[in-house]
Amino acid sequence: MAAPLQAQTLKGFRDYLPETMAPRQAMIRAIEDTFARHGFLPLQTPALEYEETLMGKYGEEGDKLLYRFEDNGQRRVALRYDLTVPLARVVAQHRAELQLPFRRYHIAPVWRAEKPQRGRFREFLQCDADIAGVNSPLADAEVLVTGLQVLRSLGVEGARLHLNHRDVLFGLLELRGVTEKPQQIACIRAVDKLDKIGAAGVVAEIVREAQLDTQAAEQVVAAFAPGGGLKDLQQTVAVAGDSAPVLKQAVERLEAVLALVAAAGLADLITVDVSIARGLDYYTGIIYETRLTDPKVASMGAVMSGGRYDGLIGLFSKEQVPAVGISLGLDRLLAALQELGLLPTHLARVPVYVAVMDSQVAGHALHVAGLLRAAGLRAEVDLGGGKLGKQFERASKRGAQVVLVLGSDEVASQSAVVKDLGSGQQTPVSWTELPAFVASLLT
């Protein structure tokens, strides 16, 4: 016989076994429900897109991370890198069928050939909610409120949304004499890497890519130091006066958005932070990242981020359609919760176990399991056979709470013996009363 094939997952990819997948799925449902309550409707798009749909949207470094190849029909294709560019394509392609504002949510895996590290995978689930068709503070706020409520619905404590605006970045650069667009973009991309490469690395990159001298680069880095909040910005605007109209408008937008989020009762979860840069090229308005505050997992980076991108849909259409969105990285959040020991694992246990005394009663066991399942209870039928003691052992090892025993006597009287593994109590119960009785033991 041939040696067995090696059973292995690709680097940066992972299997979600029931222990992790069961709580992950409960989280997905909670996210779907929260998105739906906030007026978003579900959308699903293909994993594969034409390469030209995706290329050139994520900046040079993003493009490098795309999984690209030629399919059997000699088409250049790529696995989606995010859910935002596919949304832009959808709005352009199906414009006639869609009503604006189009509020959609989309929960699906995306693929990036990044260097795997703690909490960072090459395949991960994004949970996005976006509004296409409106550029207003209210649209921005609707999306932020939705995202923050999603975190609440997941029981995530200690998260904070760091809000900024692309024009704050441009405005502050202008005030420092960096006025050429390519230079500004190079600075923003460098600042976005502060967490990854440190202040010295950012300075070096700005010198290299934006051709500033070291002193100017250091001033740029200082201007975007973490912690710079709304008050600092308001002061800068007050000092600069009319010489910084772009910055002034951006700060007014931030104020309006913050006021709306506060009206929704979520002021304490949001803060302005000038250090937020977002590397992706397509953002045009507000931008944000949400970080966990627990020091044990703070280094994992942003768990929910996004922004406004008013130019992206127009790349696929003659019509300009403004849009804003939020994206939750569920797998990173899951990894953090796992690390904090906050993942409920009981979901990966089947609470009811139906023992099978011998093959003569197997059909009846299936019938009785069917009664419980029809009543919404989760039940599995023993498939290992053997003595009753063995079956009880198996049930207990698998984490069952209740075991049903059916012998020929029970079948004759249409009943079953119900054993509560917690209390040890055994009760004979008729088939008709079985679902209610078992349910009462589980609650």
Next chain:
Amino acid sequence: MAAPLQAQTLKGFRDYLPETMAPRQAMIRAIEDTFARHGFLPLQTPALEYEETLMGKYGEEGDKLLYRFEDNGQRRVALRYDLTVPLARVVAQHRAELQLPFRRYHIAPVWRAEKPQRGRFREFLQCDADIAGVNSPLADAEVLVTGLQVLRSLGVEGARLHLNHRDVLFGLLELRGVTEKPQQIACIRAVDKLDKIGAAGVVAEIVREAQLDTQAAEQVVAAFAPGGGLKDLQQTVAVAGDSAPVLKQAVERLEAVLALVAAAGLADLITVDVSIARGLDYYTGIIYETRLTDPKVASMGAVMSGGRYDGLIGLFSKEQVPAVGISLGLDRLLAALQELGLLPTHLARVPVYVAVMDSQVAGHALHVAGLLRAAGLRAEVDLGGGKLGKQFERASKRGAQVVLVLGSDEVASQSAVVKDLGSGQQTPVSWTELPAFVASLLT
């Protein structure tokens, strides 16, 4: 300005807009719930696998349909073709962490570069439930019962599961003098294409691939004509006596499985059909396909199929682990329901619409929407602005049932005017009573 990029999906791929995605997602949840009630736990695996994990498992023709490529790290990788081979890999790879029997369900897209046709896509969602670790009629029946209950939970009427056994195929071939394994396999692969290429095509393929003469090939095709059921098989066994031990055992297995499915009350949804061949190489025991009986969609082919594959896991491990499973092709089923006009589209409407009189009350509108959302209601806030009449028009066009109006008077009195778009009735309601009142209008 550059001409816009063409917004297009790849051939054989499709977007699920909310109108279709909302009912699709409700179906996915119903399937998950039914799988869970039947004691299956969720599993998720990567979309990409090592090429060698997948190659050679689906027969020559299946291998051709794989999306294969070299990734950025020069690894040969492939998009998963089904969820069964990944399960086999998982059981082998995580054997120490898993308890047998391992009952898992897995709902995820798979990719096959097939010729697109009605109800057949290159990316489609598979919904699988499998039991690894046991070879018994009860395990077979548990899986069949689960699949049939899934169809019931989806409200699918007029479906029938056609059951067969690989050894019925081998046994009948032996009785007709086709005793060499490669010849047998060639015959089975040809018979599996009856729907696609017709009887004459199957005969031609058998002549070509199994080197039988035309008469013998015609006899093979006749032996596997659709409609041949359990009674015919029992008769064949009775006539053949001990000269067909393989066939005899297979028929006994079918009888045992049928008896168990009948005990679960599902006898009328299942039938033995000797024409079921299943092209995939890895099956070793029972095999089945489920077809819709409505003539309008019957040509779409199987919507739920599977079988027993006791050798597959052993390809990845020194340990042989028997397994059996069922796979529902949700997108084909969805296309069929859509064609039959059975898809509920009301799920793609947000029932509550919150009008915004002017930007002064926008924060209060968000607050009130938050009250409804916290109570579990789906609500969207108007983002278009303009006169109230315009906002009502928008609400009605989007299919809302209830519109909330908030002006400065209402804000002062912490109330809102609730308009039922069905009856036209308007009622002023205080914020505290709002969730209950609106909910009463929606039920």
